[in-house]
Amino acid sequence: xxxxxxxxxxxxxxxxxxxxxxxxxxxxxxxxxxxxxxxxxxxxxxxxxxxxxxxxxxxxxxxxxxxxxxxxxxxxxxxxxxxxxxxxxxxxxxxxxxxxxxxxxxxxxxxxxxxxxxxxxxxxxxxxxxxxxxxxxxxx
Amino acid sequence: xxxxxxxxxxxxxxxxxxxxxxxxxxxxxxxxxxxxxxxxxxxxxxxxxxxxxxxxxxxxxxxxxxxxxxxxxxxxxxxxxxxxxxxxxxxxxxxxxxxxxxxxxxxxxxxxxxxxxxxxxxxxxxxxxxxxxxxxxxxxxxxxxxxxxxxxxxxxxxxxxxxxxxxxxxxxxxxxxxxxxxxxxxxxxxxxxxxxxxxxxxxxxxxxxxxxxxxx
Numbered sequence: 001x002x003x004x005x006x007x008x009x010x011x012x013x014x015x016x017x018x019x020x021x022x023x024x025x026x027x028x029x030x031x032x033x034x035x036x037x038x039x040x041x042x043x044x045x046x047x048x049x050x051x052x053x054x055x056x057x058x059x060x061x062x063x064x065x066x067x068x069x070x071x072x073x074x075x076x077x078x079x080x081x082x083x084x085x086x087x088x089x090x091x092x093x094x095x096x097x098x099x100x101x102x103x104x105x106x107x108x109x110x111x112x113x114x115x116x117x118x119x120x121x122x123x124x125x126x127x128x129x130x131x132x133x134x135x136x137x138x139x140x
Numbered sequence: 141x142x143x144x145x146x147x148x149x150x151x152x153x154x155x156x157x158x159x160x161x162x163x164x165x166x167x168x169x170x171x172x173x174x175x176x177x178x179x180x181x182x183x184x185x186x187x188x189x190x191x192x193x194x195x196x197x198x199x200x201x202x203x204x205x206x207x208x209x210x211x212x213x214x215x216x217x218x219x220x221x222x223x224x225x226x227x228x229x230x231x232x233x234x235x236x237x238x239x240x241x242x243x244x245x246x247x248x249x250x251x252x253x254x255x256x257x258x259x260x261x262x263x264x265x266x267x268x269x270x271x272x273x274x275x276x277x278x279x280x281x282x283x284x285x286x287x288x289x290x291x292x293x294x295x296x297x298x299x300x301x302x303x304x305x306x307x308x309x310x311x312x313x314x315x316x317x318x319x320x321x322x323x324x325x326x327x328x329x330x331x332x333x334x335x336x337x338x339x340x341x342x343x344x345x346x347x348x349x350x351x352x353x354x355x356x
Contacts, residue, residue, distance in 0.1 A: 045232075046227060046228060046229065046230075046231045046232050047227060047231040049235065055231050055234070055235050055274070056238075056273050056274040056275040057272075057273035057274075057275075058231070058270070058273045058274060059231065096273070097225075099227050099310075
């Protein structure tokens with residue numbers, strides 16, 4: 001009987017340790033998500049909406065996972081430098097200019113990008129700040 | 141026994157007081173006002189309050205047609221000041237105003253008037269494109285273009301909305317995001333922050349109240 005209790009306690013504590021020990025990436029993701037949300041609210045929400053629904057044909061929605069995936073390496077450039085070309089999102093063409101946000105540091109761009117690509121029904125996982133910096137260097 | 145009678149009496153009194161207080165909700169009047177002596181139909185002189193009204197105006201609409209206050213006379217309308225290249229509060233304002241527009245689309249007594257404050261860039265064809273992309277078509281929602289003087293004066297003196305050019309602002313202009321509710325007699329009856337969902341919800345509740353005033 002005693003043996004059972006000791007074994008049970010051992011397994012429970014083992015499971016507890018594993019669960020509480022989230023890996024660094026999960027913590028980073030949560031960090032980026034919460035900071036990214038704040039940036040989204042102040043810089044993006046006016047046009048793209050609280051739920052990324054966009055605004056008529058003036059501002060595209062941010063819910064097109066296929067578009068976000070296909071343009072993954074360009075998203076950081078869009079956010080920081082704005083957009084001056086027409087984009088097809090959810091099968092509709094959007095031609096309005098998107099303003100640039102030069103005041104955003106690379107880390108801010110990374111955070112808001114991770115927030116967008118993991119909200120509104122998107123689930124594209126974590127992108128580290130270093131990757132975003134590389135993307136930004138390669139902007140056209 | 142005595143106690144019960146007192147209780148009953150108090151509660152009766154309370155009920156009658158509350159029911160007496162209940163009356164139809166009426167919207168306030170904004171702006172300056174003064175008293176004037178007027179003669180009523182029977183020729184009897186009496187003193188009446190005269191409220192601030194929106195003066196006559198004439199602007200180009202999104203179809204480049206000269207449009208005057210005749211378009212809105214006899215209607216309840218919501219006015220606001222914006223510009224098409226605005227990236228701050230205007231998209232939110234118009235996103236919210238769109239929901240009001242959709243609610244009152246079928247009501248011929250309600251109109252919407254948006255004045256651009258970007259007199260350099262927002263020519264009628266730009267306004268037209270903006271309206272279409274927002275999802276608005278037809279004369280129910282006017283997008284008006286006018287000279288700087290005429291629009292800015294109208295905004296500040298008559299609609300009581302602050303507007304201005306500002307080179308330090310990101311988009312070059314600053315303005316308040318009020319949605320101003322005007323009654324059928326051109327008087328200001330409400331001002332709602334178009335960027336705040338709760339105030340826009342209040343506007344949706346207030347329009348029927350205002351319309352009801354004219355149903356007697």
